[in-house]
Amino acid sequence: MADTIAAIATPLGEGGVGIVRVSGPNSLSIMKSIYRECPDEVIPRHVYYGHAVDNKGTVIDDMVSIYMKAPHTFTGDDVVEFQAHGSNVSLKLILRSVIASGARLADPGEFTKNAFLNGRLDLSQAEAVIDLIKARSEKPLSIASEQLNGSLGQEIIDIRNHIKDVLAQMAVNIDFPDEDIEQVSYDEFLAELMKQQGRLGKLIKSAEFGKLAREGIKLALVGRTNVGKSSLMNGLLGEDRAIVTNIPGTTRDTIEESATIGGYPIVIVDTAGIRDTDDVIEQIGIERSKSQIDIADLVVMVIDGSGCLEDEDFEIAQHIEGKQVLLVINKEDLGINISESEFERIKSILNCKGVVYTTVKTIEGIGRVREAIENIFTEGFVKSDGGNIVTNERHKEALVRASESLTQGIELLEMCEPLEIAEIEARDAFQILGEIIGETANEEILDTVFSKFCLGK
Ligand SMILES: Nc1nc2c(ncn2[C@@H]2O[C@H](COP(=O)(O)OP(=O)(O)OP(=O)(O)O)[C@@H](O)[C@H]2O)c(=O)[nH]1
Ligand SMILES: [Mg+2]
Structure with missing residues (x-):
């Protein structure tokens, strides 16, 4: 028993x-x-x-x-x-x-494992359970919830069924080449495999966004000293986390906190204002700022709009060249004194995804920055068209392998190679896709999946 x-x-x-x-x-x-x-x-x-x-x-x-x-x-x-x-x-x-x-x-995850073994859930649904429990904000939660409802599993089953039909037809062509049974042409096989390949490609592409939606993007606040980076950090967090003073060089070390913007998890890093300094501690902080910039998905460059731009602003802009940037022109309440030509010059250096004139000392001012970040996120990072979103590394890896096999199969058909060889590749793709829903997953895959669960789930 x-x-x-x-x-x-x-x-x-x-x-x-x-x-x-x-x-x-x-x-x-x-x-x-x-x-x-x-x-x-x-x-x-x-x-x-x-x-x-x-x-x-x-x-x-x-x-x-x-x-x-x-x-x-x-x-x-x-x-x-x-x-x-x-x-x-x-x-x-x-x-x-x-x-x-x-x-x-x-054991951890054993309830869900039994649900899978008893056919109550496919493996992608079981994995959605853990994603749902661990979701840090609304968007990853809703993606996990859709996956738990079986939407990804259903799409994989559907793609597999199409490949299975192709395999069955190929078998007929191979086994009964000279008989009166109707043969399917290479072109038809090609068309069908390419169609399924396209669907796999879309799922693989969705994984880029899926990872960001699940883990969140990293956002680095950079700029020279005293421009209002820490004020912005506090405003976005809704708490006085970083020290704010009118003394340039107040923030000497990077400060990292999690927040949610537009339902997406986000990690905000406040950095030390970048400038030439003899202070050893500040120099280390500035080095840290630079490495945070390197790993950030989005850089928010803050400049003080009430004065003229300085050399340091341009040096920082040079440093973040190539990064996706939101340019925040702060201290609008003091009047904007940046000239048109200065503005154009700094903008020409940056890969600017948005510009906000604002006063981060006010709630409305913070709201404007928040909205701009959300816009960049939904327009730039989220490339979802409403289809299934792959958030799981294991699924992505299997999709890539399956897609590689299909590509091989397609190439062989295009070169009019014997059907038997193309059939092997299509069969591989079919097998690999089965790992995602657990149909062809071995004990090792199951152990890896369920070891991530907490006790009692
Ligand atoms: N008038 C006005 N002052 C602001 C605004 N934002 C920040 N400040 C002030 O500017 C000064 C510097 O603000 P911080 O947020 O500490 O600036 P920072 O960029 O973090 O500075 P460092 O940590 O030194 O690099 C403080 O006195 C803030 O009150 C703003 O929108 N308007
Ligand atoms: Mg600061």
């Missing part, structure tokens, strides 16, 4: 409610032994209120119990959930009691 597994499904700590989840054939008998008021006939999906007891009958806590009957459960096995108070002690005692009644402690 299969094991019955159990774990605390909610995070450990103090909370209103905590859940112990049990899955497997002994679930119902465990409910009967630890839920003191359990009736003889337990109705599935019915909520029972009563008390959790240990195996000596001592009451542990108040508890709500729900029994869900296989196969219509998350794992596909019988499941019982015990909802008690969110107390570490209470939940641990309930879990101990559950284990004493015939369950074993679940």
Whole structure:
């Protein structure tokens, strides 16, 4: 008989409610032994209120119990959930009691693994569960939620079905070349494989954005001293994180914080104002600023619009040449004194994706910068056309391999090579795509996928 597994499904700590989840054939008998008021006939999906007891009958806590009957459960096995108070002690005692009644402690991800093994989820859906739990903002959450609903899995299945049809036709051509069965032409094979290749290409392309949407972009605030970088950082975070003074060189080290803009996770790095200085500590800070610029996805260059541009502004602009830049012309409240020619000169050096005139000391001023960042993100980084978005490195890697095989197959057909060789490549692509949904995934792939899960999921 299969094991019955159990774990605390909610995070450990103090909370209103905590859940112990049990899955497997002994679930119902465990409910009967630890839920003191359990009736003889337990109705599935019915909520029972009563008390959790240990195996000596001592009451542990108040508890709500729900029994869900296989196969219509998350794992596909019988499941019982015990909802008690969110107390570490209470939940641990309930879990101990559950284990004493015939369950074993679940491995991380084992509930979801069983759901996959029981055919309740494909592997891409199982992976979406962990992405959903770990999502840091709305956009990655909604992508994970779509994947959990099976949209990516369905597309992979559909592409595989088309390749499977091609393989079947190829087999007919190969096996019965001289008979009266209608043969499919090379051109038709080519057209179909190229169509599927195009779909794979689109998915691979979506992965560029998918990674950014999941992990967020890194945004570096740069500029010379005293232009308002730290004021902008604080404004974007909505808290006084960085020290702001009118003394040039206030920020001496880089400061990194996470935020959300337009539903996307974002990492903002405030940097030391770049200038020539004899101060050793500041010099180190400036070096750090420069390396942060190198790894940033988007550089926000702040200049002081109330005065003239200085050599340092141009030097910094030279340094960030090639980077995608949002130019923030700050201190508009003091009047804009930059000349048209200065503005054009600095703009000509930068790969400017947007320009904002603003006063970062005000909430509206911060709002303008926020909006500009969001626009650059959605117009420049997000190249989604509403199709499926691949966020998972494993999926991307499999898509690339499958696409390479299809390319090989297509090239062989174009060169009118024997169908048998092209067939091998198309078959490889079919196999590799199966890894994404788990149909052809081996134990090693499964172990890697589920080892990323937390306990109780
Ligand atoms: N009038 C006006 N002053 C501002 C504005 N933004 C920042 N300041 C002031 O400019 C001074 C420098 O601001 P910071 O945010 O510390 O500038 P910084 O670029 O981080 O400076 P360093 O850390 O020295 O490189 C402070 O006195 C701010 O109050 C603005 O929009 N308008
Ligand atoms: Mg600063």
